[in-house]
Structure formats: structure tokens, C-alpha cells
Amino acid sequence: MKPKIKLKALSVGLMILMAVNSGCFYDQVLPIELEGEISYSNDMQPYFDSKCVACHNGTGIPLNLEASVSHNELMSGGYINTTNPSNSLLYTKIVPGGSMEQYSSSAETAMTLKWIEQGAKNN
Numbered sequence: 001m002k003p004k005i006k007l008k009a010l011s012v013g014l015m016i017l018m019a020v021n022s023g024c025f026y027d028q029v030l031p032i033e034l035e036g037e038i039s040y041s042n043d044m045q046p047y048f049d050s051k052c053v054a055c056h057n058g059t060g061i062p063l064n065l066e067a068s069v070s071h072n073e074l075m076s077g078g079y080i081n082t083t084n085p086s087n088s089l090l091y092t093k094i095v096p097g098g099s100m101e102q103y104s105s106s107a108e109t110a111m112t113l114k115w116i117e118q119g120a121k122n123n
């Protein structure tokens with residue numbers, strides 16, 4: 001009898017472990033591609049659309065990130081520093097410690113820096 005109980009406890013433990021692991025796995029398979037060139041229209045704008053536009057939509061809060069104006073707003077508003085990418089206000093706001101940190105995953109933040117390093121193109 002005793003081994004059976006132990007087995008049950010073990011399988012419950014395994015199930016919890018699998019649930020926890022699948023949570024992490026889901027986090028890692030977010031559709032963010034850090035290899036190669038970041039595309040503004042296919043990578044950056046969808047990120048702004050899903051994480052930022054609810055607030056940054058031209059109705060009071062500075063920096064409109066809606067698709068029709070976002071690239072121009074970022075470039076002309078001084079949010080991007082291609083000479084010193086990690087000094088860009090867009091980036092310093094979303095890194096840990098920045099006031100927008102909670103809206104950006106670490107992968108999205110890394111993608112943003114990479115996009116700036118690649119010249120912040122409207123590609």
C-alpha cells in the first residue's frame with residue numbers, strides 16, 4: 001500500500017511541475033524574433049498596438065504610438081538616440097526601473113533596443 005501513496009504524491013508533484021514549466025514555456029514562445037533584422041511594421045508596431053496604444057493614442061498622454069503616426073512621433077519627438085541607443089527615452093522608460101517597465105516584457109524591451117541599434121528604421 002505504501003508505495004502506491006508515494007507514487008500518487010509523486011505524480012501530483014509532477015503535474016504541478018509541468019504546469020509551472022508550461023507557463024514559462026508559453027512566455028518564451030511569444031512571437032518575438034531577435035535574430036536578424038527587426039521590422040518596424042511586423043515587430044515593433046504590433047508590440048505598441050498590444051501593449052501601449054491603449055494609453056498612447058493621442059488623447060493627452062505624450063507620444064502617440066498609433067500605427068499611422070508612431071514612427072514619426074518617435075523620431076521627431078526625440079525618443080530615439082541612434083548614436084547611443086540605450087540612452088533613448090523610449091528604451092529607458094521600459095527597462096527595469098523605468099515608469100513603463102510593467103507594460104514591456106524583457107523580450108520586447110530587448111527587441112526595442114535591437115531595433116534602435118539597427119538604425120530605428122521604418123521598415
Ligand code: HEC
Nearest residue numbers: 051052054055056061062063089090093094099100103104
Ligand atoms: C496604462 C497607460 C499606459 C500604458 C499601457 C503605457 N503607457 Fe507610457 N505613459 C503613460 C503615462 C501616463 C505617461 C506619462 C507619465 C510618465 O512619463 O511616466 C507615459 C509616458 C511614456 C513615455 C514618456 C513620454 C514623454 O514624452 O515623456 C514613453 C516613452 C512611454 N510612456 C512609452 C510607453 C511604451 C513603449 C508603452 C508600451 C510598452 C507604454 N508607454 C505603455 C501611460 C501608459
